Amino acid sequence: MTIENASITADDIASHGLTEDEYQLALDILGGREPNMVELGIFSVMWSEHCSYKSSKKWLKTLPTEAPWVICGPGENAGVVDIGYGLAAIFKMESHNHPSFIEPFQGAATGVGGILRDVFTMGARPVANLNALRFGAIDHPKTKHLVAGVVGGIGSYGNCVGVPTVGGEVNFDPAYNGNILVNAMTVGLADQNRIFYSAASGPGNPVIYVGSKTGRDGIHGATMASAEFDEDTEEKRPTVQVGDPFTEKLLIEACLELMATDTIVAIQDMGAAGLTCSSFEMCSKGGTGIELDLDAVPIREEGMTPYEIMLSESQERMLMVLQPGKEHIAQAIFEKWELDFAIVGHVTDTGRMVLKKGGASVADMPIDPLAEASPEYDRPWVPTEKAEVVPSDSVKHGDWTESLKKLIGAPDLASRRWVWEQYDHMVMGDTVQRPGGDAAVVRIHGSERGLAITSDCTPRYVKADPFEGGKQAVAETFRNLTATGARPLAVTDNLNFGNPEKPPIMGQLVEAVKGIGAACTALDTPVVSGNVSLYNETDGQPILPTPTIGAIGIIDSLDNTATVAFKGDGDAVLLVGGPDDISGGWLGQSLYLRELHGVEMGAPPPVDLFQERKVGDAVRGLIQNGDIDTCHDVSDGGVAIALTEMALSGDIGVTIDIGADVSAPWLFGEDQGRYIITCIADRLTTVTSTFENEGILVRQIGTTGGDSISFTGDASIGLSTLRDFHEGWFPDYMAA
């Protein structure tokens, strides 16, 4: 054995984020031998929260992951779902929170690059990107800079690779002042018989490195992403990677070209912890070993050490195992695309990872024991205390038109046009529903079918009641998809929380996962992929618990879909779903309370999952039958905001008539499980009876027409005024 003894110190162990116990375990795995720095680095990243899911694994295992249409659930690079006609949708959402706070442009850009690779690694051509973004208070000195940087970075990467960015979310809350969230989602399409997995098999098979060269960027990114921030965080900038979307575009084309040949045994992108994680995971899944010659790895800088080569997070790199004797086929394709190509080692049957440099062994460690011994913690947790329900009549209500103006132009409800106009959302020529609706709709290329895609989470609900909030995040994606006419298929979850070593934070995680699980089970949308981002805290201040849900659904005929825009004058406007009481409405945790009364209080609106599914199925059925083509789910801001968005989108007003006086709780309450639809007069009976036969509450609440939102017997407010408030906020804020 030529492994050099590095005399690991207690400082080395701590700076690699390992606990005493974890270090002892590492010693056991090495048969009592002390690791050298390369090996210590590998232990560090493989057992980091980011790579090992050690705090969340116990709870993630409880999520439903199976359905007849699920081809591959969690554990691979992304989830795979059967969408019929021999095709599969491959998708995942992943966070790039920590790097984006430190360097917003590159952090967000490389987040997009990383999630794209997760998807095309499996053989899919990426067809859509989404981004769920959370920023700090609008008056925090860093917020504008972070918004501009993150949006610029996402645009620069997505636009250049030529994958449309079709949707997402942007929210503001002081809880994100020190830890913004950048959750990026990619959806791709693949042939079901050309899906590629990561298990390295066949001892002797060549291991190939392709893409960009390895530099010194991003070393220990995964470890950084597994710790809280403090005042020295800015010094971590060198751990942020730099993206090159041009190389990514070439890598997509080259990989897809190679995948069309019969040469690849296994393939994995080099993401967090780079070469270490990819080679380790490939062998661990394949039950094999690997020998890598680090002298063969294409490097960008002179004199890189084995430690740096193994832990670099340089972007746009892939590792693959090829069938023997087919190297020349791959080499020709990668040379055509002017990408680096190197044979860096081979698969072995030793079950060990052996790294060589200059002919000498620089690391030699067993794979299975390290992977299996990967820590799993049952961290102590306490449930979040339940809040009281806020009675409808507990607050004094002002002029509803003033409230509506303020809400439609509030930071969390104002139009996101400023954001999505910086993203190419039309490239690839299949974007049927552009950003701004409930879900984006992307045509399945060359067909008349479509995929509906959305992401959602309401963190203030999750904070007030993590279980209900977790349910609600899933239910809202179900609603978003349903509102386009799509049948929801599956979800990806991106769980963003604070420090799991604190029992209240761990409690948020546990209860939110339980809520997500309950909703996914009830709505038949299994979790097929996901990502966990913990330690989103700065100086002890945690973010709002933010379990972002990304979801996809299938549209069998693009002839029968719905959009949010009012389509014509004189159509009946129907509210589907409760409450029974026409003057009531759920005010707890509503934006109305927060924006108009300055309080965030009470229990969030509960989700009745049985009812949710029943209402959703009925609405979807009407869209699919061609009975209705206008539908919007009711969410933040309640009925009034949903109506206003529908009116602004179609540039057609509405007169509200509920046979009762104006009621602010009814207008702005956030009761769940509801949709607003419109229908032409001669379909009204068909539509209402469909709901009534199912025992679903449906009520005509108005009629389309005119150029204002008016309430019969009360005031009205012009669409142009509302549009100014709605469209004005974001550009004014960013320009100020």
Next chain:
Amino acid sequence: MKSAVIVFPGSNCDRDIAVTLEKVTGQAPAMVWHRDSTLPEGLGLIAVPGGFSYGDYLRSGAMAANSPIIADVKKKAEAGVLTLGICNGFQVLTECGLLPGALIRNRDLKFVCRDVNLSVERTDTAFTGKYTGGQVIRIPVAHHDGNYFADNETLDRLESNGHVAFRYCNDNGKVADEANPNGSARNIAGVFNETRTVLGLMPHPERLADERLGGQDGVPMFESLLEQLS
């Protein structure tokens, strides 16, 4: 109608233009790799697509303008083969000298993707024959460097010779500053060469050539070409 689409590393609207050409003309274009040295014989149209050729590194279109295939593109374009550059393709055509002017960074420094209104400046060309005089069409833009720039002398010449193809305008056809998405000189969205056989424009006509995608205002351009060439 036999056409070719040039594919550079980083092109990303090559498939989009190919889909539209095939849909409107009934014939799929030849996809020509940038490293080839010659285009197929008998071409009616050369299309230089949108995207980020060479990642837009150095300057948008600058490196593509020096690709091996460009020599033959120039030769054939100068011999009268109709040549259409869209977005990055427009940038490439200005960089290689087939069209005057340059595309610089947008006035507000941001990438912009949205539908814009264009006034069709003349309809007696191979590219615009199927539009009507003074027609206002809705076509998307998606670019970071779409701000058309040329010196005043060149701009005057373009205008007096009728070489402006499209201008950014508002709903009723008025060429106004608020309708200009990128700061282009004199609201110019597209220009012809001297013989009106080469057209470069920043907006993407291939993106609104399908009712499913929300509009068909791009279709007449391809129908014009088809009529011209069949």
